[in-house]
Each structure stands twice: as structure tokens, then as C-alpha cells.
Amino acid sequence: MADASLKGAMPETHDGRSLRIGVVHARWNRAVIDKLVFGVRQALHDCNVPNDNIVVQTVPGSWELPGAAAELISGSDFDAIIAIGVLIKGETMHFEYIADAVSQGLMRVQVDKCIPVTFGVLTVLTEEQAMARAGMSAGGHNHGEDWGFAAVEMGLKRKLWRTGQFAKRE
Numbered sequence: 001m002a003d004a005s006l007k008g009a010m011p012e013t014h015d016g017r018s019l020r021i022g023v024v025h026a027r028w029n030r031a032v033i034d035k036l037v038f039g040v041r042q043a044l045h046d047c048n049v050p051n052d053n054i055v056v057q058t059v060p061g062s063w064e065l066p067g068a069a070a071e072l073i074s075g076s077d078f079d080a081i082i083a084i085g086v087l088i089k090g091e092t093m094h095f096e097y098i099a100d101a102v103s104q105g106l107m108r109v110q111v112d113k114c115i116p117v118t119f120g121v122l123t124v125l126t127e128e129q130a131m132a133r134a135g136m137s138a139g140g141h142n143h144g145e146d147w148g149f150a151a152v153e154m155g156l157k158r159k160l161w162r163t164g165q166f167a168k169r170e
């Protein structure tokens with residue numbers, strides 16, 4: 001067995017063939033976003049989520065993600081939502097306001113709606129940091145994959161927990 005990682009959850013592959021997953025992504029910093037969405041799709045595919053059960057929608061920027069996640073949940077029976085954005089710090093205070101509002105907003109949606117909303121928002125200081133976290137540079141890792149695995153795990157656990165089924169031991 002591989003050594004337990006110090007940083008990050010060990011990704012778990014669950015059987016997601018019964019799941020419907022909504023993906024909503026911002027269009028700012030599109031090159032990085034596209035890689036992250038690719039990573040998400042890869043993980044969902046690895047978990048056997050059927051392509052027809054994956055709905056991908058876009059919004060202008062990260063600010064729009066919480067409202068869009070809430071609308072997607074209201075409009076359809078998704079088991080989990082993956083919200084993806086890339087916030088890169090600029091010269092003004094925009095980054096701080098948007099990052100804070102979006103993280104609080106996505107958490108609020110998942111708790112209020114009782115649907116897992118994966119936090120797929122990079123909040124980085126430089127483009128290089130964003131690219132490394134989308135697997136676009138040497139030694140980097142595509143965090144989109146982790147978000148896909150997390151959404152499948154939480155979507156399945158939600159289904160079980162809602163019907164009073166609990167794992168004996170993990």
C-alpha cells in the first residue's frame with residue numbers, strides 16, 4: 001500500500017455509475033479552467049459516471065458560481081455539484097472580496113440545499129501558481145481530478161446517509 005500522503009486526501013475511486021453530476025465553471029482564466037474541467041471529467045470517467053449524466057454549464061466569473069450552483073440544484077436532481085473558478089490576485093481588493101464571497105457562498109449552498117458542492121476554486125497569487133495546480137507545469141498536479149473524485153464520493157455517501165446506511169468502518 002502507498003504511504004499515506006501528508007498533504008491532501010488520498011483520492012478514492014468509487015463507483016459513480018448511478019450519479020448525476022453538475023459542473024459549473026467560470027470563464028475567467030479560461031486556459032487554466034479548461035485543464036481543470038478536463039481533470040474533473042477524467043476523474044468522473046474513472047468512476048464510471050456516464051457522460052450523459054454529466055452536465056457542464058458556464059458562468060462569466062467566479063462571483064456567479066454560488067448563485068449558479070443553487071439554480072442548478074433547484075432545477076434538476078443532481079447528486080453533487082462541482083463549482084470551478086480561478087481567481088488570480090490583482091492590484092486591487094477584488095480578489096479578496098470575490099474569494100471570500102464565493103467560498104462562503106458555495107458552502108452556504110451545499111449546507112442549505114443538502115447537496116455536496118465541491119470547492120473547485122483556485123485562489124492564487126500568480127498565473128504560475130494557477131498553472132501548477134491545473135497540472136500545466138512540471139511537477140504540478142491537476143486538482144480537477146481531486147474535485148471529481150470528491151464529488152463522486154460525497155454524492156454516493158449522501159445517497160447512503162439519507163437512507164440511514166452507514167459504513168461499519170472505513
Ligand code: RBF
Binds near residue numbers: 087
Ligand atoms: N472572475 C474570476 O473568475 N477570476 C478572476 O480572477 C476575476 N478577477 C476579476 C477582477 C476584476 C477587477 C473584476 C471586476 C472581476 C473579476 N472577475 C474574476 C469576474 C467576477 O467574478 C464577475 O464575473 C464579475 O465581477 C461580474 O459579476
